[in-house]
Amino acid sequence: MDKPDVGELTPPDRTLMGPGPSEVHPRVLRAMSTPLVGHLDPSFVEIMDEVQDLLRYTFRTDNQWTIPVSGTGSASMETAIGNLVEPGDTMLVPTNGYFGGRMASMAERAGGEVVHVDAPWGEPLDPADVAAAFDEHQPDVFGFVHAETSTGVLQPDVAELTAIAHEHDAYVVADTVTSLGGVEMRVDEWDVDVAYAGPQKCLSCPPGASPLTLNDRAMAKVLDREEPARSWYLDLSLLEGYWGDERAYHHTAPITNVYALREALRLVAEEGIEARWDRHREMAGALKSGVEAMGLEMNAPEEYWLPSLNAVRVPDGVEDTDVTAYLLDQYDLEIATGLGDLDGEIFRIGCMGYSARPETVSYLVSALGDALREFGADVDVEAGLAATSRKLGE
Ligand SMILES: Cc1ncc(COP(=O)(O)O)c(C=O)c1O
Numbered sequence: 358m359d360k361p362d363v364g365e366l367t368p369p370d371r372t373l374m375g376p377g378p379s380e381v382h383p384r385v386l387r388a389m390s391t392p393l394v395g396h397l398d399p400s401f402v403e404i405m406d407e408v409q410d411l412l413r414y415t416f417r418t419d420n421q422w423t424i425p426v427s428g429t430g431s432a433s434m435e436t437a438i439g440n441l442v443e444p445g446d447t448m449l450v451p452t453n454g455y456f457g458g459r460m461a462s463m464a465e466r467a468g469g470e471v472v473h474v475d476a477p478w479g480e481p482l483d484p485a486d487v488a489a490a491f492d493e494h495q496p497d498v499f500g501f502v503h504a505e506t507s508t509g510v511l512q513p514d515v516a517e518l519t520a521i522a523h524e525h526d527a528y529v530v531a532d533t534v535t536s537l538g539g540v541e542m543r544v545d546e547w548d549v550d551v552a553y554a555g556p557q558k559c560l561s562c563p564p565g566a567s568p569l570t571l572n573d574r575a576m577a578k579v580l581d582r583e584e585p586a587r588s589w590y591l592d593l594s595l596l597e598g599y600w601g602d603e604r605a606y607h608h609t610a611p612i613t614n615v616y617a618l619r620e621a622l623r624l625v626a627e628e629g630i631e632a633r634w635d636r637h638r639e640m641a642g643a644l645k646s647g648v649e650a651m652g653l654e655m656n657a658p659e660e661y662w663l664p665s666l667n668a669v670r671v672p673d674g675v676e677d678t679d680v681t682a683y684l685l686d687q688y689d690l691e692i693a694t695g696l697g698d699l700d701g702e703i704f705r706i707g708c709m710g711y712s713a714r715p716e717t718v719s720y721l722v723s724a725l726g727d728a729l730r731e732f733g734a735d736v737d738v739e740a741g742l743a744a745t746s747r748k749l750g751e
Pocket residue numbers: 376377429430431432434456502504505506507532534535555564
């Protein structure tokens with residue numbers, strides 16, 4: 358085998374306004390270049406405690422079982438579902454987006470039976486439909502996606518959904534991958550039993566260590582399982598040995614990712630979680646006003662608009678992929694096209710974490726306007742820019 362001739366790493370300097378990853382805050386990048394200590398070093402044990410406290414603050418919870426799972430958002434997702442769902446359990450999952458489908462696959466692999474509550478792609482679940490599905494199927498576990506990245510829909514009425522589940526003695530798992538740190542989510546107040554997230558969205562941290570929280574009730578079910586979870590790596594009863602009081606070896610934690618998450622969460626605490634939710638609404642609101650004033654249409658109505666992921670309808674006569682390719686090529690700007698039932702119908706424009714800033718929002722509105730005009734859409738770019746500037750107070 359010849360020696361490969363590979364040069365120095367020089368990735369393009371992109372503005373990341375897609376469905377994730379978002380741009381990483383410079384302080385997080387700096388934290389990632391600090392030297393390693395061992396994963397059982399007393400100084401790292403302190404860092405673990407700090408990360409857990411910061412995660413509790415961000416999730417708005419006092420849950421003891423609050424940890425970063427080693428791996429991407431799918432790892433914290435599979436830790437939640439693969440531990441909570443036991444063979445023979447029934448899990449109720451939504452059909453209104455891509456990630457409900459992933460929940461179903463994970464529940465099946467855990468030995469569960471999957472039942473569905475339906476809503477079209479692009480709409481949230483209706484609590485009445487959830488109640489009807491509970492009456493019909495009596496599920497043990499109910500999963501829902503708080504911020505559906507595939508459709509740009511925010512699930513409202515979370516406390517109403519959890520109340521329905523708890524009336525039936527079921528456990529609630531919330532996917533907060535695209536909401537944690539960017540959109541209001543109150544784990545304790547809204548009575549969510551288990552919530553998982555990813556760091557690369559509203560926390561503006563690279564993927565690699567993914568937030569998870571479980572209340573005592575959910576953890577009691579996990580620790581009471583008749584047979585162990587099917588994954589050794591994600592088995593919470595074993596991970597407890599490392600993240601619980603004992604601090605014993607389970608696997609070598611991704612130290613650098615934990616450093617990164619610590620810094621990203623420190624930024625959340627410095628800003629204040631509520632101020633951060635407000636900033637996301639303000640920045641995404643300026644983006645939304647801009648695209649609407651330009652003549653485009655949002656896919657989701659105001660009541661369930663998701664500030665962290667803006668689904669904008671592709672105007673007639675325009676090929677979505679022409680626009681995304683042009684933006685990448687001409688502007689080094691990443692946005693995404695639609696998925697599944699919304700393939701070809703929407704652009705997915707993220708406004709998350711460090712990417713949710715006036716400069717990036719203005720850049721996006723002007724670049725998108727230029728791209729759409731280039732491909733023949735009837736858009737009023739100047740009106741869009743003026744509306745965005747007004748909202749940004751410029
Ligand atoms: C809502 C939602 N859930 C789960 C995931 C899975 O996360 P990851 O791709 O980090 O494994 C994603 C990723 O985009 C997501 O948007």
